[in-house]
Amino acid sequence: MNDDLQTATSPWKRRFFVLFFLAVGIPGFIGLLLAKRFGEDVPVDYASPAEHFKYGSTGGEHEMGFPYWIWRALPEVCPQYLPGKGYRSLGMVYEKNPDGSERDLPVGTSKRRYQGIDRVFVNCAVCHVSTVRTAADREPTVVLGMPAATFDMKAFETFFFRCAADPKFSKEYILPEIERQGGELDLLDRYLVYPVAIAIMRDRVLALAGRFDWVFKQRDWGPGRVDTFNSAKVIFNFPMAHLDPREFDAPADFPSIWRQRQRKEPKEMQLHWDGNNTTVEERNKSAAFGTGTTPPTIDLGRIKRVEAWIMDAEPPPFSQFFSVDLSLAAKGAPLYQAYCAACHGASGRDFTGEHVGQVVPLTKIGTDRRRLDSYTYTLAVNQATLYAGYPWRFTHFQKTHGYANMPLDGLWLRAPYLHNGSVPSLRDLLEPAAKRPKAFYRGNDVYDPVKVGFVSDKAQANGKKLFLLDTAQPGNGNGGHEGKSYGTELTPAEKTALVEYLKTF
Numbered sequence: 001m002n003d004d005l006q007t008a009t010s011p012w013k014r015r016f017f018v019l020f021f022l023a024v025g026i027p028g029f030i031g032l033l034l035a036k037r038f039g040e041d042v043p044v045d046y047a048s049p050a051e052h053f054k055y056g057s058t059g060g061e062h063e064m065g066f067p068y069w070i071w072r073a074l075p076e077v078c079p080q081y082l083p084g085k086g087y088r089s090l091g092m093v094y095e096k097n098p099d100g101s102e103r104d105l106p107v108g109t110s111k112r113r114y115q116g117i118d119r120v121f122v123n124c125a126v127c128h129v130s131t132v133r134t135a136a137d138r139e140p141t142v143v144l145g146m147p148a149a150t151f152d153m154k155a156f157e158t159f160f161f162r163c164a165a166d167p168k169f170s171k172e173y174i175l176p177e178i179e180r181q182g183g184e185l186d187l188l189d190r191y192l193v194y195p196v197a198i199a200i201m202r203d204r205v206l207a208l209a210g211r212f213d214w215v216f217k218q219r220d221w222g223p224g225r226v227d228t229f230n231s232a233k234v235i236f237n238f239p240m241a242h243l244d245p246r247e248f249d250a251p252a253d254f255p256s257i258w259r260q261r262q263r264k265e266p267k268e269m270q271l272h273w274d275g276n277n278t279t280v281e282e283r284n285k286s287a288a289f290g291t292g293t294t295p296p297t298i299d300l301g302r303i304k305r306v307e308a309w310i311m312d313a314e315p316p317p318f319s320q321f322f323s324v325d326l327s328l329a330a331k332g333a334p335l336y337q338a339y340c341a342a343c344h345g346a347s348g349r350d351f352t353g354e355h356v357g358q359v360v361p362l363t364k365i366g367t368d369r370r371r372l373d374s375y376t377y378t379l380a381v382n383q384a385t386l387y388a389g390y391p392w393r394f395t396h397f398q399k400t401h402g403y404a405n406m407p408l409d410g411l412w413l414r415a416p417y418l419h420n421g422s423v424p425s426l427r428d429l430l431e432p433a434a435k436r437p438k439a440f441y442r443g444n445d446v447y448d449p450v451k452v453g454f455v456s457d458k459a460q461a462n463g464k465k466l467f468l469l470d471t472a473q474p475g476n477g478n479g480g481h482e483g484k485s486y487g488t489e490l491t492p493a494e495k496t497a498l499v500e501y502l503k504t505f
């Protein structure tokens with residue numbers, strides 16, 4: 001009886017299992033595979049904090065990431081929109097692998113596998129790392145935390161917008177280039193993932209191009225500068241076409257970001273060029289927008305690693321590259337104490353001083369007003385709403401009326417000088433504005449140890465045309481920071497001694 005039942009039911013049982021397997025098991029298995037393939041969210045991580053700073057993720061790949069192989073292919077697909085060969089021609093820095101070959105991605109870019117595709121985007125280092133050469137025929141040294149003096153941000157943005165609008169931005173041109181470079185795409189990538197990614201990226205970049213239209217209407221910033229807060233207005237969907245024209249053309253020099261702890265303790269300094277924010281953490285999160293992150297996609301854990309590192313990161317000393325005349329520097333020290341220390345700190349390491357981290361009104365400092373005017377009260381109010389509902393909502397942004405007295409650590413690497421990078425060298429800054437260079441070239445990484453600044457009278461470097469900054473253009477004014485208390489009335493010998501002392505910062 002039992003046996004009979006067994007034989008009678010077992011085909012049903014078997015069928016049930018087969019059906020179950022077909023209906024649930026296989027889709028479930030495929031689902032798991034797809035989930036694994038498309039559900040991952042895994043950045044490439046680095047154990048060393050310095051490597052993390054150069055190549056680690058801040059989360060920008062989520063929304064803005066370029067599929068890795070598209071990023072690799074574009075300079076070859078659209079070479080006509082680049083000033084030279086590859087991203088290097090935009091002033092991005094490439095390091096070498098241990099075997100001497102060039103790394104696949106430049107400093108300042110990170111990689112993350114997200115939704116089934118490796119994606120690339122920029123991080124903090126794209127604007128806060130650069131190179132120095134002691135002579136044109138010497139190898140460059142990569143310096144972390146210095147302003148990205150060679151990186152042309154506007155040319156970088158323009159490249160992608162132009163390339164995405166080009167008929168060649170299609171799978172017919174991009175996929176063969178990926179193959180030529182050795183990109184081993186599997187079947188799913190080749191026939192589904194990459195064609196869809198190309199179409200999506202084209203739409204996204206073109207949609208963004210509409211919002212960034214104002215960028216194309218601005219005068220070129222040249223390497224080492226960005227219009228910080230007009231870019232932020234785009235994020236808030238400000239009606240760019242209707243803003244006061246005097247808010248535009250407000251290029252800001254990339255700053256250095258060493259020794260943040262001393263800018264926070266014992267007293268929080270008012271920083272950013274116009275001193276619009278007093279907290280290091282808010283400046284960092286605000287900066288993270290520059291790396292494509294938004295409130296839901298920001299990778300706070302990984303930004304924390306960068307924050308922790310820049311707290312105590314230090315600039316390399318001038319003396320590691322060139323010699324300093326210490327007895328001459330000793331003559332400059334008392335001049336610095338007498339004229340500069342109250343505003344800029346006791347030295348390049350000791351930032352104590354009565355007015356350090358405070359704002360000098362524009363009427364007194366007299367430097368170009370565009371950057372100050374570009375940061376409006378309305379923008380400050382909007383920034384306060386940005387992270388509304390998050391515990392790290394911005395509460396410290398404020399509209400100011402001048403520029404901040406900042407510490408001068410690593411000063412030699414911060415050329416060209418002033419918030420708009422309008423004065424090529426320290427020696428020039430000590431002249432009254434009428435005697436400062438009216439036009440000079442930006443973007444060279446060869447250093448001039450006498451004037452203390454990058455070489456600025458050569459039209460080319462590394463076979464590349466450099467950018468001519470014309471101080472007569474709006475936003476580029478080189479006036480201000482002049483008069484007795486700013487050292488411009490010292491004798492030539494005193495100025496030489498003071499510059500020698502500033503080499504020790």
Ligand code: HEC
Pocket residue numbers: 058122123124125126127128153226228229252253254255256257260271272273274280283284285287288290291303306307406
């Ligand atoms: C697109 C280029 C860009 C990127 C990317 C960028 N920054 Fe900056 N950063 C700037 C500019 C420009 C300023 C100066 C802003 C101003 O006042 O106009 C600045 C200012 C700062 C300051 C304040 C410096 C001071 O002394 O006033 C800090 C700190 C900073 N950035 C950290 C970061 C961190 C951390 C990241 C990554 C999360 C980052 N930045 C990403 C361009 C950038």
Ligand code: HEC
Pocket residue numbers: 273336339340341343344355360365367368403404405406408411414416417418419420426429481485486487488
């Ligand atoms: C009353 C305060 C004050 C005094 C005194 C002063 N400075 Fe400044 N300094 C400033 C301010 C404010 C800025 C920012 C101006 C700007 O960028 O528009 C500045 C900017 C600078 C910069 C540019 C920094 C950079 O990263 O580009 C240098 C260099 C500098 N000062 C050196 C000096 C020296 C040297 C002296 C003394 C001879 C001096 N300053 C005296 C307030 C002062």
